[in-house]
Amino acid sequence: MHTAANSAAPPAGPGQASPGQVWAHVGQAFTPQDYDVVILGAGRMGSVLAFYLRQLAPRLRLLLLEEGGLPNEDGATLLAPGVWTTWGVPQDRRAQATWTREQLHTAFGDISFQTRPxxxxxxxxxxxxxxxxxxxxxxxxxxxxxxxxxxxxxxxxSGAATYRPGALALAAAQMAVKAGADLMLNARAHAALTPQASGGLVTIERLSVTNTHQIVVHETHRLRAATLVLALGADGPHAAEHDLGLHTTHARAYRQTxxxxxxxxxxxxxxxxxxxxxxxxxxxxxxxxxxxxxxxxxxxxxxxxxxxxxxxxxxxxxxxxxxxxxxxxxxxxxxxxxxxxxxxxPGAWLALPGGRADGLPLHQRLADGVHLLLGGPHADTLGLAVAHDLAAAVAGREHRPWQDEDEPAR
Structure with missing residues (x-):
């Protein structure tokens, strides 16, 4: 992954997007600009969403924000089981699960994917x-x-499989950046609704560490997002309520491993x-x-x-x-x-979509141009399909790759 905002990168080939910029620390100057899409959170769900958006809507300017130092540094993504199985998946979601398995196997390089009973x-x-x-x-x-x-x-x-969700998050973020997405690390973000307009306003606090190992806000920037996605895991529903004033029915639980x-x-x-x-x-x-x-x-x-x-x-x-x-x-x-x-x-807060211990991954429209993206207990099996579904919706695409050609779009 690039570590400088303007680090040298090979020029894009014909028809290829130029690599995006990466701001890894506060020593790299950042000039705020408005984005078409801003994703808060670069764990598995946020990074995969960015990856699919670059595939489906490469024209959109996209910024991925992460409070930590790497997209797979800590939290529920790093401690996720990484076990793919259709057990517990409703029949009408099996096609999405099968498509997710194929993506895990082929789309993200070495994430230690292995068929394992x-x-x-x-x-x-x-x-x-x-x-x-x-x-x-x-x-x-x-x-x-x-x-x-x-x-x-x-x-x-016998068709179950294992993989490393942390490696998936890192690979998806790297591939999104290579395809033109911007990424800012060590950046805490707060969202606000835009009056009489879709999307939202994002306040970015760039963080640094003092000599006494205290995390402090080094500088603050504000920008506008035409589409805003909260992909903050278990913190997403709280951010929706605290920052946006929008109540949801979702919950969280602390799971140790x-x-x-x-x-x-x-x-x-x-x-x-x-x-x-x-x-x-x-x-x-x-x-x-x-x-x-x-x-x-x-x-x-x-x-x-x-x-x-x-x-x-x-x-x-x-x-x-x-x-x-x-x-x-x-x-x-x-x-x-x-x-x-x-x-x-080791332990982390796990999102519970719908407040249920068996809640399935989902994306939810909170306001015009503002979405909540949650993984939860079944993110290993269905998370990629849900992220792709949101990316397709933002890109204005009707078809989903797990649908039969003669099946009407959902």
Whole structure:
């Protein structure tokens, strides 16, 4: 990624857009100008939206703003599971999920995309379930995690896949810049509605760090966006209400992703039991607990206690893991990273579209030319399609690539 506003770049070829500008730090001068589209937030959803907009509407001047130092630096994108599966996806959204899988596989370079079975374990039999011992027989490292007597049945999604959402966000942002989008990092943005006009006004606070490691506002700029998109993840609904005065029904929950230091390899399947997902990663497992409900306004994550000892896991997550310790014995050993305080366990706020723990990704028109873009629990499987749908709407396109040619546009 370019690190200077006017860094040297190879000239664009015939018919190609010139690369956009990148302002990575306050030492690079910025002269405000109005943009056709401004996207607040360069996580997965915002960066992918910018990428698709450059494909569908290259004539539009586009600015992508990110408070952090890189589009994949922290937050829900970095800690997202990165597990693609059609489980939990309504039938009428399956075509979007399939299209998203193909995009993940082919459109963004190396994001560690890999077909990897997802095996869900059950205490009772049911449709499409087979003996756990048979399902896990080809995977001895996964079988070693499970008490087969406690979870004797399994179902398998052999078409599931894993990838790195953080790598996706970075690749999409880089490709958008290469195609002509501008990107500003270390910039906190606030939006306001434009009276009697579509779009909004954006106040940009360029941030710097003092010698004592304090983050301060170095300079402030204001510009107008004909189309404004809030792609701020779990902070998006709050920004809509606080900055724009527009109430939404969306919510958020704090999800932690503790580490289980049990051996895994590139061939280890993803496991799921009672809503807990065990995602093979970096030679061990990242645990993705189920989200049961929205967290109330003002909730501050705190660690719970296990046998009187403080841990870094929030109480609800700790209770879920304790309930599974007999069925998944390694959870009851030192292999589970409990931490001593909340800061010891990776966690981030997750958007809950519609306030639902199983809410599907969506984009919502808040006002003329102002949109909210949310990923949420199913962003791994449907996020790209929803971002593309918004990009197509902004570009004035009717057709969607997951539609049959003879199917009317949605």
């Amino acid at each position: 997802l095996i869900e374990l059950f205490a009772a039999g049911g449709p499409d379930r087979s003996p756990t011992a048979d399902a896990l027989a080809p995977f001895p490292d996964a079988l070693a995690l499970v008490d087969v007597a406690a979870l004797p049945f399994a179902r398998v999604d 503790p580490r289980l230091n049990a051996p895994s390899s590139d061939d280890t399947p993803v496991l799921r039991a009672a809503g807990l997902t065990l995602r093979p990663q970096n030679g061990g497992f990242t645990l993705i607990p189920a989200v049961h409900h929205r967290d109330p306004h003002g909730y501050t994550p705190t660690g719970g206690h296990l046998t009187g000892v403080p841990t870094g896991l929030r109480r609800e997550t700790l209770e879920d893991l304790v309930a599974l310790m007999e069925a998944l014995p390694p959870l009851g050993t030192g292999a589970l990273g409990l931490g001593r305080s909340i800061s010891d366990v």
